[in-house]
Amino acid sequence: MEFAIRALEHIGKNARVFLSHLSSLYSLMVSNFYWTFIAPFKKGQKGLSREHVSYQCVFMGNKSISIVFLVSLFMGMIMAMQTAYLLKKFGVVMYVGSLVAVSMCRELGPLLTAIVIAGRAGAAITAELGTMKVAEEIDALEVMGINPVRYLVVPRILALVIMLPCLTMFADLVGIYGGYLIGHYSINIPTGLYIQKTIDALVLKDIWTGLLKSFVFALIIGFIGCYEGLIVKGGAEGVGKATTISVVASITLIIFADCVLTSLFYFVFV
Amino acid sequence: MVDHIIEVRNLDKSFGDRKILNGINVDFERGKTIVIMGGSGCGKTTFLRILIGMLRPDAGSVLINNIDIVKADEDQLIELRKKFGMLFQGSALFNSMTVGDNVALALREHTDLDEEIIRIMVKIKLEMVGLSGFEHLKPAEISGGMKKRVGLARAIAMDPELVFYDEPGAGLDPVVMAVIDKLIFDLSKKLGMTSIVVTHEMESAFRIADKIIMLYEGKILEQGTVDEIKNSKNPVVQQFITGSAEGPIALRRSGEDYFKELTEES
Ligand SMILES: Nc1ncnc2c1ncn2[C@@H]1O[C@H](COP(=O)(O)OP(=O)(O)OP(=O)(O)O)[C@@H](O)[C@H]1O
Ligand SMILES: [Mg+2]
Secondary structure: OHHHHHHHHHHHHHHHHHHHHHHHHHHHHHHHHHHHHHHHHOOOOOOOOHHHHHHHHHHHHHHHHHHHHHHHHHHHHHHHHHHHHHHHHHOOHHHHHHHHHHHHHHHHHHHHHHHHHHHHHHHHHHHHHHHHHHOOHHHHHHHOOOOHHHHHHHHHHHHHHHHHHHHHHHHHHHHHHHHHHHHHHOOOOOHHHHHHHHHHHOOHHHHHHHHHHHHHHHHHHHHHHHHHHHOOOOHHHHHHHHHHHHHHHHHHHHHHHHHHHHHHHHHHOO | OOOEEEEEEEEEEEEOOEEEEEEEEEEEEOOOEEEEEOOOOOOHHHHHHHHOOOOOOOEEEEEEOOEEOOOOOHHHHHHHHOOEEEEEOOEOOOOOOOHHHHHHHHHHHHOOOOHHHHHHHHHHHHHHOOOOOOOOOOHHHOOHHHHHHHHHHHHOOOOOOEEEEEOOOOOOOHHHHHHHHHHHHHHHHHHOOEEEEEOOOHHHHHHHOOEEEEEEOOEEEEEEOHHHHHOOOOHHHHHHHHOOOOOOOOOOOOHHHHHHHHHOOO
16 A cells, blocks of 8 residues: 555656656747747847858757768668568569659668667757756856756757758668669569669659658757757756766657647647 | 946756755845856856756746846857857867857857957957967867966857856966956956856965855855955864864764765675
């Protein structure tokens, strides 16, 4: 009996902590929305710094593009081999191109890119903001009358929302090319036929659902990354912990959101 | 009538069940230099943080230019803070920016001045703290005392009407400290800035203060001019001024309690 009560207490406490995190995360989002869409158009307000956004874009793109290239190239090749294994049984191996293209654009491109960026840019955001927080730099910003959400969070979120879909398109292309390498050189599908099958299979919806996914993933990476950074407590150790939490939480949430979005596209918007 | 820039009323603050500030009532006169003193860990930094609205008190009010900073909304706070400068105890420089950019940040964010003018203003402020020519270094490349001085230059970059200094003298050599003291003194006498200085250095406090406030056990133990504090009969104040280990301020409980605590089974 006592054990049950203690267990309940424990659950209750954790639930409360979780809920309070959720509500602070929500207010971070609201404030981000305000500083992105409302404040810059108010009179007498300093607008968004385009310089900061483009700096963040270059920083994130630069840091991740080579990994995105490698990961999606290999993924395309893997997909080609795996699908060929099955398609051979039915004697329709020329459809490898279709399968690779559709699965890259709808699923693997957005997902893999998001995971790579969560590990690269998301972790970097948390570590950077966390270090600033610990060194009182964020307090210093506030005392100068500079809102940390406007100055630090908004440019990062915007950069992610711009860069992740771009990187995703790049990953789609590279993945399809990886599939072609296997399809052409190892399975001996003629180049023309491979391209033909790829174009035939892809519809516009495959591409925009993928990009919509990557937009949602960008928000997840950005908000989790910034939030975890801004609430860091307790020195370098705290920054390390927060960075781990940030990456793990974003990847988990990304896959969860992927599942929700995919089922929406599958069941609702057919 | 005396013009008060800050009025603090019945301020309470606890961390957990430790009461740090307990019913503080004090006024800060415009254009004066007020020194806050007190033992390490007695809540001076906490008090400053409440004054600038970074920390919410449990009770009480802080009126700055007749606006209650405890209840102020985001826009009001930003407007108020444009008129503040603050030197943090640990400097809190932006490590990713150069020294020059640190000083220039507020100017870039709050004014529409030309980059050329900002550059000149930054040079002037750095010159004031004896650091001209260091614009291009990163905070990691300068010493702790230099960071303090850059922090000071950053705090006064916007020519604020109210500047908070959290231990400006810590980590500086006596000569630089005297220069900084003179700077604080001049800023308040010539430009009419109000300075609120937390310091442990008695000499420097006596040099710059128009008024000294002594915090002890969460309350204001004594306040007055330099002479009033020097001649105070209060044993705690006297112990603090003379810096002796013997007296009413004890770092630990009596020897007997201490022995009991050490030998006690936990
Ligand atoms: N965020 C916090 N959470 C819990 N306790 C805190 C927090 N900040 C400060 N304290 C406690 O409040 C007390 C006062 O701290 P404060 O930093 O104001 O001291 P101080 O007077 O500035 O000391 P010093 O002269 O050493 O800088 C300390 O005992 C400290 O442990
Ligand atoms: Mg302090």
